[in-house]
Amino acid sequence: MKIVVISDTHMPRKSKSLPDKLLADLQDCDYIIHAGDWQTVELYNELKQFGPVIGVTGNVDGPELKSLLKTKDILQVGNFHIGVVHGHGSGKTTEKRAIESFTADKVDCIVFGHSHFPVNKEVGGIIIFNPGSPTDKRRQKQFSYGILTVGEEIVAKHVFF
Template sequence: MTPEALRLLLLADTHVPRRARDLPDAVWSAVDAADVVVHAGDWVDIALLDALEARSTRLVACYGNNDGPALRSRLPLVAHAELGGLRVGVVHETGQAAGREARCDAAHPGLDLLVFGHSHIPWDSTTPAGMRLLNPGSPTDRRRQPTCTYVTATASGGRLGDVVLHRLPVR
């Protein structure tokens, strides 16, 4: 990692306190280590938004389909940011897996990276236009996945690097 690289933490579908009372300790440690926390919606409770805003250096986030009026009043449907020279978008839903890349190119032109959630299924692909699509899964609700997950990465000089899917121990 170059000295100017931003350390990113990608989260989605935390569902606190519906699916878990809090984020796992490993995720809070990742929050503390990150320069930017990116959250792709389905917070459920505004208390987690408040906690992440208080604890993280920078937060880029959107709301999800399970987020009520209090969260929707503070978060956009789609968030945009420039992170380490990358044009980043954050959205909760991108629709079904089939055709996702073409749909995202049409719906989110000009982005280098689109972070999304909703499915709780980790996803990493690149669209025909060259946009990277990342879904970090869920750190609290694995659903049909073997483990709960989140993603860390770096951004520097307009490039995404060091993308790692972290698998949490099953509780």
């Protein structure tokens, strides 16, 4: 199973359209995860054309997105649970806030955004994954998004471009 993971698209402020590389990966995905800061609902509607979308709201998302999406969600794929949260807030790092969001839940992977900084590591047996941003790289050298491949295990990787 292929899950495309994106976050912090900030569309249309940072880009009018999704990058071609990302659009190619969306063609054959089973799920799409968006970890917040969409900016407008148009992207949500566009992504639904490619497959089921699991998304959460971020700190720049307006009332229309907040009426459609939660601030935290969990996707079950087979025997695995993937937690999704944006990670904004005060105190602690974005990563620590994301991890703490799921202390009461059993998750195998936590997807978060907010920092625009790609992260792929394991903490306490849980994959901690931030895809970066495909449209707003900020201080990063490249744009990025992620692919989670789910089979006997979850394999997380970044796509940099």
